[in-house]
Amino acid sequence: MIQALKIAIFLAYKSIIRGNRAVSVLMIFILSLAFINLIFISAILDGVLEAINKQIINNIVSNIVINPQDVPSKRLYIPQARNIMEQIESIPGIATTARHYTTSGTIYFDKDKNGKTKDLSGAITGIDPEKERKISKISQYIAEGEYLEKTDTDKILIGAGLAGGYEEAEEIENLGGVKAGDTVRVAYNNGIVREYKVKGIFLTKFMDADRMAFVTTKEAESILSVSDKASQILVKTDRDGDEDKYLSQINSVNPDLKVKTWNEYMGPMKSVATSFDIIILIITTIGIVVAAITIFILIYVNVVNKRRQIGILKAIGIKEKVIVISYIFQALFHAVLGIIIGLILTLYLLVPYFIANPLIMPVGDVSLSMDMSRIISGVVSLFIAALIAGFIPSYLAARENILKAIWGA
Template sequence: MLTDLNLSLFLAYKSITKGNKGTLVLTIFIMSLIFVNLVFTASIFLGLGNTVNNQVINTLYGNIALEPKKDEKYISDIRSLEQKINSVPGVTGISSQYVIGAAFSYKDKSGAWAIRSINPDDEKTVTIIHNFMIDGEYLSKLDTDEIILGKEIPGGYGGDLEHLSLGGVKIGESVDVLFNNGVKRSYRVKGVFDVNFQQSNNLAYISQNEMESVLGFNDTASLILIKTAETGNEEIYIKKLLELGIKEEIKPWTVYAAMVKNITKSFDMIALLIAVIGLFVASVTIFIIIYVNTISKRRQIGILRAIGIKENIIIHSYIVQAMFYAISGTIIGLFIMFLILKPWFIEHPLKFPIGYVSLLIVPEKVSINTISLIAAALAAGLIPSWMAVRETILEAIWGD
């Protein structure tokens, strides 16, 4: 058994080293590009999904959100509730908010957007909006007649829905706001933010004190955002919150990212399709290389069989060649991914409407792609070599 394996390896070694060097280099190069394509496609789609998830968490809902009990409009006694939440180990931030729809008007332009009220100091512990002010300043706790706007609202900041904006509100100018409860106020625009996520850029923010004066009551909220030290363990935190006797609706961020799940499924299907095509190309490439090799060495194969070399040894030698192409291409592809593409994308992430996207390389995906490419190479090497040894020895040596 060991002798047969050694002989297969020897025949494969001689075939590779004595063969055309240009063909060898080109074949390995093609395998490396196919491997890079497999890993890159999966990684960029994973990066897209990861970016959207982070945007939902860091700009909209935190890791966990509390909503009012069923049939109730607001969460009451929020100060006591916040103390309970803060007692849970791993909770790093809490932001209680009112969320209300409003009609905005500026000169002859108008539109409807949602307004969230915040305590700016608390909000900074949950979301990252304060880090993305592109004009003006962030809110302060005592602001009562000022507002900050997502870049989709004022106009003039390169929004995706510029035609629906207010047409060019500048910092320091005032906008009129008619709240859903009929209260109308005028606010000075203090700042404009851009988190590169359209859903977040369609929001406006005022201080909690200002919203309480609009609504006429306090110590309530319509939404409480909770930031945790880790993402992915939300169910553990939800269990702890329930154990504290919290009766409000408790929802993880994944509930609000249902749209993202559908997008991710679409990305997975596209990545799978591209992977199948890539593996098919790899199989065909190796098949052609091995097939041409067996045709050109038809007489040599016949002579080997005539002197007593077993058929399975010849087949295994060609399978080893195919595996050599695939493994060499994989190794080079790994160097390209981890030493060139990954560092480059970290420094130069792609800008999408959902945020900045970099490669998310998951070891499990890399392993699957590696195994798939090697399996494709194995099949591509087996078929033509098996076809080659089906001929009789005389047919192989002298032709038909």
């Protein structure tokens, strides 16, 4: 067997060295593009999911969300919120917490000061700006104006999608171009009406986040006539992905609370991830089939052109399996070079390019997300495709009658 492998390697080497170099270069080029296609599409879609996940964690619900109890009776607020937050923050691995008051209302804006107002209904969240800085990155996305201060009671912070006038966060419905320093009127659902100066506008490039509006905890408690409560408590862990191991410890602080990880809370995102996985599977399968067909055609053409040579090899005693293995080695050789070139182009050209020039999408800036398992899967898939595509034509040719092969009949 070892001797047969040596002969097969020798025949493959001679065939590559003395063969048509243009065909070899073409095969390697096509295989490198096929490999890039296998990992590029999945990297883009994984990048979209990664951008969504980061936006949800960094700007909406952090790692863990705590809501008021709904059994045996539904409550609007979490009582003694500060005490609960202190207990949760004492758990090793918990970075910080922040409480939110969530209410709703209609925001009115008279841009031209002529009595013709634009209005938009939505959620308005009360936050402690100092705590929020540690749990959310909204403060890092201020497009104009300033972030809220703890003592602000007559100011509001609104998202660019709500304000309007920002191409990156353009919505069908917005307030028509609110700027920092403008005055808006908010009619809360409990009947209270307040006027606020817009202290700042933030732009995260994530449509859900850019539709939010914030006032301070002090102002929210005044509107809702509550104290030391919370509509939600957000919990930030030291590391993303470790959320599940803290759920039981947080539940032990107050068993009546509803505790969920960010991905449980944002349920629809699971269906998005599942859909993306299906798309990646379909595109990858098509890419593998195309690569296999390409290798098959090129190997087949090569075999047809060397029928006489194959016949002579059989005539001098070279076994069929040795001839087949030699062509499989040729296919694998081209696949290896194609994969190496594809990896180099991806890691040293495409990835740096997309880091410097991310795709601007409604979920934020999207770059390639290179997952090692996807790369390994692409390598293995292309190898299997090369193995099968190299085997079939060479096997058929090697079984041909010696005289027919030599005479080309």
